Amino acid sequence: MTTVQAKIDPFLDLTAEIQRLKKERNAVILAHYYQDGEIQDLADFVGDSLDLSRKAAATDADVIVFCGVRFMGEVAKIVSPDKTVLLPDMTAGCSLEDSCPPEEFRKFREARPDHIAVTYINCSADVKAQSDIIVTSSNAEAILAQLPPDQKIIFAPDRHLGSYLAGKTGRDMALWQGSCIVHEQFSERELIKLKTRHPNAKVAAHPECPEAMLRHADHVGSTRSILEYVTADEGQEFIIATEPGIIHQMRKDAPHKTFIGAPGADGTCDCARCPFMAKNTLEKLYLCLRDMTPAVEMPEELRQAALKPLQRMLDMSKSVNAHSLAGA
Ligand code: 13P
Ligand code: SF4
Numbered sequence: 001m002t003t004v005q006a007k008i009d010p011f012l013d014l015t016a017e018i019q020r021l022k023k024e025r026n027a028v029i030l031a032h033y034y035q036d037g038e039i040q041d042l043a044d045f046v047g048d049s050l051d052l053s054r055k056a057a058a059t060d061a062d063v064i065v066f067c068g069v070r071f072m073g074e075v076a077k078i079v080s081p082d083k084t085v086l087l088p089d090m091t092a093g094c095s096l097e098d099s100c101p102p103e104e105f106r107k108f109r110e111a112r113p114d115h116i117a118v119t120y121i122n123c124s125a126d127v128k129a130q131s132d133i134i135v136t137s138s139n140a141e142a143i144l145a146q147l148p149p150d151q152k153i154i155f156a157p158d159r160h161l162g163s164y165l166a167g168k169t170g171r172d173m174a175l176w177q178g179s180c181i182v183h184e185q186f187s188e189r190e191l192i193k194l195k196t197r198h199p200n201a202k203v204a205a206h207p208e209c210p211e212a213m214l215r216h217a218d219h220v221g222s223t224r225s226i227l228e229y230v231t232a233d234e235g236q237e238f239i240i241a242t243e244p245g246i247i248h249q250m251r252k253d254a255p256h257k258t259f260i261g262a263p264g265a266d267g268t269c270d271c272a273r274c275p276f277m278a279k280n281t282l283e284k285l286y287l288c289l290r291d292m293t294p295a296v297e298m299p300e301e302l303r304q305a306a307l308k309p310l311q312r313m314l315d316m317s318k319s320v321n322a323h324s325l326a327g328a
Contacts, residue, residue: 007287014282018042021289027063027086029285030055030076033223034277035067037248039285043067046249048224049075049121049136050317056080057314065289069094069276070296074125077296078306079314088284090294092276094122096208099178100157102126108154112174115152118144119309122180123157125298129305132312137161137207138222139317144169146316160184164207164214183208185271186241190263191216198237201260204229205241213241213262230254243274 008014019042022029030052031043040046045055049072056064056076063084066073071094073087105127109117118140119131128134135143144165147153155162156176160183166173186209195201195216204226205217214220219229223246230238231253240247241262250259261269288294298306 008283012286014286015042018282018286018289021286022065025063025289025292026061027065027289028055028059028061029065029067032068032072032245032277033227033249034243034245034274035280036245036278036282038282039067039280040245040248042282042285048138048222050138050222050320051224052076053079053121053136053310054314056083056085059083063289063292065285066296067280067285068092069274071097071122071124073296074298074306075121075310077298078125078128078303078310081300081303084292085296086288086292087294087296088281088288089279090296092279094276095181096120096122096157096178097124097127100124100127100176102130105130105156105176108156108174108176112152112154115154115174116147117154117156118147118173119154119156120158120161121313125302125306127156128309129302131156131309133316134309134313136222136313138225139313139320140165141168142320143313143316144171158208160210160214161207163211164220179210180208182243182272182274183213183241184210185264186210186213186262187265187267188212188216190265190267191239191241193267194239194260194263198239198260200235201237201239201258202230202233202235203239203241203262205262206243209241217241227253230257230259242272243277244269244272245274245277 029043057079065086069092077085116132121136153173155173157178159175162175202218204219237258244261247259264271
């Protein structure tokens with residue numbers, strides 16, 4: 001029995017208790033598509049990084065419980081400072097955030113004084129505070145299109161998303177060399193083998209995947225965009241090259257279709273679970289609502305500095321459709 005489970009009455013109906021506490025605290029539960037299905041089903045809103053930032057900014061709840069990773073909870077606190085923002089597990093980090101230490105990023109910027117920093121939302125509040133505009137995978141192209149064509153750009157921290165965007169927009173970008181440990185695991189070789197066994201399957205991939213994977217994709221986009229693609233497309237079978245938590249929503253939205261997780265080097269998709277997202281459990285969700293901890297806190301000066309590029313993102317991506325968010 002883990003320490004967390006040891007603190008909980010084994011006869012407690014966790015789902016009912018979470019619902020009860022949610023009402024008592026006037027809380028809203030936001031969940032990313034990479035969360036376990038049971039957490040997605042309990043959430044008030046499930047979405048991609050942009051949808052969730054927008055929801056966090058707009059909610060009138062007193063408490064936001066963010067079932068995602070730490071940088072997402074930080075974004076919620078930055079845009080909604082008067083709310084209590086709880087994270088079931090404060091140690092839920094992100095390899096992209098880890099790949100971009102603020103001091104190294106500062107040096108990278110200082111070496112390129114004529115560049116602006118367009119930074120992927122998967123980074124620390126400190127790196128956000130040093131950036132000019134934040135983007136997500138669903139609004140990056142729309143935001144880049146609004147910048148002057150000759151503007152020099154630093155893109156951090158995901159080199160795969162950066163080179164995908166450079167290819168799509170024709171822009172010359174100085175890329176930070178970070179990557180996501182989850183998307184990095186997918187194997188082109190195994191994907192080709194899988195496609196020969198499923199010749200009618202279409203491939204939907206997240207742009208955090210290496211270029212070798214994206215070459216085989218029928219659709220590339222954010223988690224929300226992948227979900228919308230597989231639901232609307234006439235195809236019946238799809239290979240999904242992103243974290244397989246999203247397959248839960250796909251099966252709910254299109255139960256008659258078949259979804260196969262893209263394989264890693266050993267031919268399975270097991271390696272594609274995000275170990276950081278997986279830190280959140282139903283037990284921890286219950287405990288954080290019961291005890292109102294751990295809560296995201298940050299110095300006000302840092303919050304205000306990080307808000308500027310995030311607010312620019314929200315303002316510059318008004319043309320990117322608001323999603324009809326999946327609920328419980
Ligand atoms: P999106 O949900 O914005 O596509 O991001 C994926 C991701 O890696 C979140 O950590
Ligand atoms: Fe970070 Fe990758 Fe996990 Fe997303 S899937 S939270 S980018 S490690």
